[in-house]
Amino acid sequence: MNENTRGGTGAAAVDDPAGRPMVEVTDLHHSYGTGAAAVHALRGVSFTVPRGQLVALKGRSGSGKTTLLNLVGGLDTADRGRIVVDGTELAGLGENGLLELRRDRIGFIFQSFGLIPILTAAENVGVPMRLRRTDPKVREERVELLLALVGLAGQAAQRPGELSGGQQQRVAIARALANKPALLIADEPTGQLDAQTGLAVMELLRAVVRSEGVTALVATHDAQLLDLADRVLELGDGHLVGHV
Structure with missing residues (x-):
């Protein structure tokens, strides 16, 4: 498989000392249902994602994109195949191991934003660190830094209902970065945004x-x-079916 970096689009991959890619997927299969009614969402998919790159998945609705993201993120289990994330094979993890992986090493960004309506932007960003029992002072400093990173330093006290769609997705990105994950997984993160706002978020x-x-x-x-x-x-x- 030729997976050369697209010309002019960014930095080279950041490899760990062992030279491992961030994601390795080998002969991945996944179906929904059984027998003649089974829907084969993934049929022998294999690829790698080098460290430090933004890799996009494209395909029509029903092509298997969301299924693939859920499997790589440890939200679902493959029927067959191998997934390695940041040097850890998912098949070797129990439920507690997968929970720790999702909490500490993977950040998720969803089309629907997924913010908690009664919490402020700052409180939403801080949720993953509360679950991890991060020291409050460290947590507050990290929240402030992340909101500044996504351009929302002035909206820290606002609740989701007071923010635009683009601002809500920026809060969601900041929240996904809260625990300093190695991997970000985003499923149609601009799907609810207009073209200009979606481009800014991407x-x-x-x-x-x-x-x-x-x-x-x-x-x-x-x-x-x-x-x-x-x-x-x-x-x-x-x-x-394609890679560039």
């Missing part, structure tokens, strides 16, 4: 990958946003 994601030294795997159908990725993987009918 540019922010790319900037975050550079400044925070994280890796991002992002599902999107927007061709304009795909141009911002270091590489693009295309899914079709459960297969990896």
Whole structure:
């Protein structure tokens, strides 16, 4: 598989001392249902994601993008195949191990934002650190830094209902970065935003990958946003049908 970085789109991958990619997926299969009624969402998908890159997943609705993200993020279990995230094979983890992986090493960004309505922007960003029992002073400093990073230093006390869609997604990105994850997983993060706001959010994601030294795997159908990725993987009918 030729997975050369797209020309002119970003920095080289940041490898760990062992030279391992951030994500390794090998012969991944996943189905919903059984027998003749089974839907084969993924059929032998294999790829790697180098460290320090933003990799986009594209494909029509039903192509397997969300299923793939859920499997890589440890939210679901594959029928067959191998997934390694940041040097850890997911199949070897129990439920507690997967919980720790999601809490400490993976940040999730969703199309629906997923913010808690009664909490302020700052409180929403702080939630993952509260779950991790981070020292309050360290937590407050990290929240302040992250809100500044996403351009919302002045909106810390506002609740989600007082923010625009683009601002809410920025809060969600800051929250995903709270525990300094190695990997960001984003499922159609601009799906509820207009084209201009969506482009600004995707540019922010790319900037975050550079400044925070994280890796991002992002599902999107927007061709304009795909141009911002270091590489693009295309899914079709459960297969990896293209990569640039």
